[in-house]
Amino acid sequence: MPKGSRGFQKGHIINLGKHWKLSQKTKKKMSLAKIGLRHSLKTRIKMSKSQIGKHGGSKPWTTGQNNYFWKGENASYGAKHKWLVIHFGKADKCENPNCVFLNPKRFEWANINGKYKRKRNDYIMLCASCHRKWDLNKIKINAKAIIKKYKI
Numbered sequence: 395m396p397k398g399s400r401g402f403q404k405g406h407i408i409n410l411g412k413h414w415k416l417s418q419k420t421k422k423k424m425s426l427a428k429i430g431l432r433h434s435l436k437t438r439i440k441m442s443k444s445q446i447g448k449h450g451g452s453k454p455w456t457t458g459q460n461n462y463f464w465k466g467e468n469a470s471y472g473a474k475h476k477w478l479v480i481h482f483g484k485a486d487k488c489e490n491p492n493c494v495f496l497n498p499k500r501f502e503w504a505n506i507n508g509k510y511k512r513k514r515n516d517y518i519m520l521c522a523s524c525h526r527k528w529d530l531n532k533i534k535i536n537a538k539a540i541i542k543k544y545k546i
Contacts, residue, residue, distance in 0.1 A: 467510075467511070467512070471510065474510050474512065475503060477512060478503050478517060479503075481514075482503075482514055482517075484501070485501035485502055485503050485519035485520070486501055486519065487501060487519055488501060488519065488520050488521040488524055489518045489519050489520065489535075489540045490518075490520055490521070490524040490528075490533070490535050491535075491540075492533070492535075493520075493521060493523075493524055494523075495521055495523060498521035498522065498523065500521065500522045501519055501520065501521055501522070502519070502520060502521075502522055502525045503517045503518075503519060503520075504517060504518050504519070504520045504524075504525045504528050504529070505517055506518060506537045518535070518537055518540055520535075
C-alpha cells in the first residue's frame with residue numbers, strides 16, 4: 395500500500411452521510427399524512443412530459459434507418475416480423491376467405507412471396523392454421539385479391 399493510506403483502521407468512523415433514525419410510529423404518521431393526496435392535472439402533465447425520451451424510450455434520430463445497427467433488407471426473419479407488428483400492428487383477423495375456423499384464437503403475419511420485403515402488401519394476416527397450411531403449400535390464397543380488397 396502507498397505511504398499514508400493503511401486502509402480501514404479499527405475505531406475510525408466512516409462517513410456514510412446522514413442517516414435519520416425514525417421510529418416506526420413516526421414512519422406510520424408520515425405515510426398516513428400522504429394518503430388521499432393527489433397531484434393536480436397540471437403537475438401530472440408536467441411529470442409526464444419530463445419523462446419523454448427517458449427509460450429506454452427511443453429517440454427519433456436513432457429509430458429506423460437512422461439507427462446505427464439498421465440492416466435494411468438484410469435483417470433477420472424475427473426482426474422483420476417485429477417491424478411489421480410495430481408499423482402495422484398485431485395481426486387480428488384471417489384474410490383467407492376460405493378459412494374453416496369461425497373464431498380462431500391466434501393470428502399471424504404470413505409472407506406472400508418469400509422475399510420478406512418491408513412492405514405491407516408483401517404480407518397477409520392469417521390464423522395459425524391457415525398460416526401453417528399456406529407455408530406447406532396445402533392451400534392457395536389469391537393474395538392479390540386480398541390486397542385489392544383491403545386496399546393495401
